[in-house]
Amino acid sequence: MITLKYSRQRESIKAYLAQTKEHPTADTVYMHIREVYPNVSLGTVYRNLNLLVDQGEIMRISQGESDRFDGNALPHYHFLCTECSCVQDLNIAPGALDHINIIAGAGFEGEIQGHSTFFYGKCSKCIDK
Amino acid sequence: MITLKYSRQRESIKAYLAQTKEHPTADTVYMHIREVYPNVSLGTVYRNLNLLVDQGEIMRISQGESDRFDGNALPHYHFLCTECSCVQDLNIAPGALDHINIIAGAGFEGEIQGHSTFFYGKCSKCIDK
């Protein structure tokens, strides 16, 4: 973990994120920080968001990368290898994970209709390294 | 569902996706189709991939959109409203969903280390509409 120098912009970003429940995008963060530091640049916001994620102080919500396509349009789950980035189909019986919607819905005021999940780890080829 | 006109480029894309297990990106599809139709353009590949997804003939693997950030770096699950696109934290006990890694790992030759999941549906505000 690299030692960071103090920066008021970064502190401001962290403080804003700690206090909101909105899960803002980088651009939304930018607009809020600009109210305090009108000269802040979008580049600085991106740089600091990435630094804070690297430090484990904030969390990035995304599944990044570019879209992939699958000739099999029937619902099924995918596995992503953290080593070689390959994507593989998983053999999970249809409906076998549906119960997690109920777990997630307990104590939630909205209506949960489904979930999107992928699993990650090492594929068989990358285990042998 | 709009009626589509025949196009050899689109058929070629569909055939390629039906026969591969690679879960290719749009660019990878482009490079393969170009071997058959050297003049095909990347724009055409994107247009047809989107059409095929709309028709339900292929599946898009992604969670699109831009990244969001969360001041809470502790592992937790998120809910995404399909109406208003708001993101909310869910109250799921830590580890309450860990067992799905085991379900997913049954019959899989690689090693599953974790999963990434978000739930979707209608938030409490959007239910009342």
Next chain:
DNA sequence: TTACCTGCAAACCATTTGCAGATCC
């Protein structure tokens, strides 16, 4: 002093779109 930080603007990359012409029905 010197590493790290900033604003700015340009670069980048994936994806979309406007256009004029080609193709299917």
Next chain:
DNA sequence: GGATCTGCAAATGGTTTGCAGGTAA
């Protein structure tokens, strides 16, 4: 014939980066 398709190239949108100057330690 007319709607849908294509290739091309330019536009878009989110994100990163190079640079020259500023700031924390």
